[in-house]
Amino acid sequence: MGAEDRLSVVFGALADPTRRAILARLAEGPATVNEIAEPFAMTLPAVSKHLKVLERAGLISRGRQAQWRPCKLEAGPLREASDFLGRYRPFWQGPIQDGALQAS
Amino acid sequence: MGAEDRLSVVFGALADPTRRAILARLAEGPATVNEIAEPFAMTLPAVSKHLKVLERAGLISRGRQAQWRPCKLEAGPLREASDFLGRYRPFWQGPIQDGALQAS
DNA sequence: CCTTTTGTTTACCTATCGGTTAATTAGACC
DNA sequence: GGTCTAATTAACCGATAGGTAAACAAAAGG
Incomplete structure (x- = not known):
């Protein structure tokens, strides 16, 4: 994931089960770092790093x-x-379509 | 991206602009490795590795x-x-919903 | 058989990832 | 000021990612 474009950062953030689980937790409402970390078998700094990745991707914000x-x-x-994935919908829905598919 | 679950592998594969461009190219139809590599400023082995990542993610198949x-x-x-992202649609569409959101 | 084309494999290199422990910051509370 | 709690930062580690150059494999076509 050596790239810096927005979509790469977002997909990169999603490419980890811990981070997806954090998002799922936050979907139920805001939470503090310790609350977020509680279910995971890893140290706080590790969770803190995951949160930083999610924040860089714009997927969470943090208050004070x-x-x-508190993370949101x-x-x-x-x-x-x-939206990106949606452009490929014709390829998994129908049999064959001619793709109007703009650049990634 | 050190995880091996399906979703992580797929998101990891998408977290690179070269690989997304390859998918966009293949959306226009099958192509050989050299055809795929042509637009990119990198060597063939590098493209070959990207294709292997996409194949591991199940995003392409290769014939003979x-x-x-030929890649497809x-x-x-x-x-x-x-589908995963779709579960979060309420959070970017409407203002506030109570999330029925199963595990990642 | 030799050569050309197509593509993969094999080291190798640097940078980043995901995790740890230890130290540090920052605010609440007494 | 001292201490507890919350969280981040720093330093470190092994593994993986993304790239290269060079060697190899396999089929086509003289």
């Missing part, structure tokens, strides 16, 4: 309340990713 | 005609990825 840093799902980039 | 290995788009896994 005292010493807590930001689903906008998922829409861009979904 | 004499010394040519296999969009099935993109549907699974799209």
Whole structure:
């Protein structure tokens, strides 16, 4: 994943089960870092790194309340990713279509 | 991307602009490795590795005609990825929904 | 058989990833 | 100020990613 374009960063962020599980957790509402980390068999710094990846991808935002840093799902980039995949829908839905498919 | 579950492999494959461009090319029809490599400023082995990544993700298949290995788009896994993203649609569409969101 | 074309495989290199432990920052609380 | 809790940063580690050049394999075509 040595690329820096938006879509690569977003897909890269999604390419890890821990990070997808974090997104699923945040879909139920905001949570602090410790709350997010609780289900995982890894240390806090590891979770902190995952959160940084998600933040870089624009998939979460972080607030500040005292010493807590509540994280919140930001689903906008998922829409861009979904739009990308949507362009391929003809290829998994129908049998054969001639593809109007603009650049990635 | 050190994970091996299907979704991680697919998202990992998509997390590179070269590989997405290859998919876009194959959306216009099958192509040989040299045809695929032609637009890119990299060596053939590099393209060959990208193709292997795409093949592992189930996103392409390869045939055999004499010394040519024609590649073909296999969009099935993109549907699974799209289904995953689809579960988050309420979070980018509407304002606030209570999320019925099963595990990743 | 030799050569050309097509593509893969084999080292190799550097950078990034995902994880750890230890140290550090920052705010709450007494 | 001292201490507890929350979270990040720093330093380190082994494994993987993405690229190269060079060697190899396999089929076509003289």
